[in-house]
Amino acid sequence: MSEPRKFAHRAINDTLLTRESWKIFQIMAEFTEGFEQLSQIKPSVSIFGSSRTQPGHPHYQLAEDIARALSDAGFAIVSGGGPGVMEAVNKGASAGKSPSIGLNIILPHEQVANTYQDISLNFRHFFSRKVMFVKYASAYVILPGGFGTLDELAEILTLIQTGKTRRIPVILVHSPFWQGLLEWLKNTLVPEGMINAEDLELFKLLDNVQDVVDAIFNHYEYHGVGPQADDRGILL
Template identity: 50%
Template sequence: MRRRNTNNLNGSSNHRDKTATDRYNALRNKGAVTDDERLLSRPTQPLVSPNEPIPDELRQEEDHAFERALNFDYTMTDPWRVFRIMSEFVNGFDVLAHIPPSIAIFGSARTKLDDPSYAAATETARLLAQAGFGIITGGGPGIMEAANKGAQEGGNLSIGCNIELPFEQESNPYLDVSLDFRYFFVRKTLFVKYSNAFIIFPGGFGTMDELFEALTLIQTQKVSNFPIILYGSAYWGGLLDWIRSTMLDEGNISAKDLDLLRVSDDPQEICDLVCDTYQNNIRLERINRHRETSIR
């Protein structure tokens, strides 16, 4: 058997510079001290009797250092953060495992009560709830509140998956089931896993994120195809024109990818489309019980 030549042209070993690796190992295994030892012990400090008053600047610096030490939480380091992420998945799966077939409705948290989109979201959710679907939203104000309100008016389950934000996100008063999340990616996974359709009302960056997350997962066949319906042709028209005239023309998507999006200005039409697609998916599953449904 020929042995691979492991020497480079200069005759030295052909491997990457170990500087970064050594630095990582040194930091990770510094002093071979376990987390328990690091938590429960600290180096002893000599007693000092100052011969003169401590300057105010030094006193403030020591006070700040003491305050930081009191508030340091080793569970916030990256390896321990995994358990917090895991707990959000476990709790989310546990709470949502037995909800009825549900529809996710997204849109701006800034939509006001007198905005026509608010009334349309309420009516859309009410019709879907009466048709037998639960309603899942981000649990906040605006369009989310409107959809959760419509779910309760329609007599079905109203679910909110709230995200911790420094502003503008508080749970609305129309929730039967409420979950709180620190991590957007955990929350979005649950939206996809437990929703049979996405209805996207006018919104901002968060709404766009949820829209294109769903489109990407369906396009790449990571999840089974489910309806993505944009409410408000006037609002979404410019984006759709750009997708056709630029994204498609540049060859960055295919023509069939455009079929993943539907646009409607009519809550009843949206409800009918969701119901028809859901019934068709049930028929497909009866025909082929091994049909790929991915994480859903």
């Protein structure tokens, strides 16, 4: 009978430990700069979508039009700062009346900051960047995208569901793209008891620019603008 396999523990290299400890200051710097830059810019809407969507694609134009309309309505616009839908978002916002903000992530490939940003912040860490998307957002607007877009969607729905951030509008744009996801949530996760049927009310599927703008304003007419006083201790 063979011996059970065991993981070989190695001594911690002091040089590596020191290098890892210094990353704490890098992370702190990202949070500090983000808080200082974004805390003065309210209200804002965070808009997401694929980095691979090309100019001329209907989703690119839709993102640009939504960002322009929300910017003209008084919302600062926050995107991931890169190409594709993110570029379209910043382009539309920069043509509007409110600030255009990009939260760029430093990657070995794909992500290059677009040129339509009034405020551009660079992040090495996804988790600090994600906090900035959520903390100051009055709404989330999510266009078709890949893993990164789905990650942002899951993040905000989890935070709202668990009461870690206030209830804000979460709008999925272009319902044909999202319909399959909605059916899976409704027909698999709800019957399995993994989410409640009421959780499907945490987001809306919409298709045109004015409906997105109206949904955000209607939400705040019904729910009010800010969190309740006894909620503030647990909110991001």
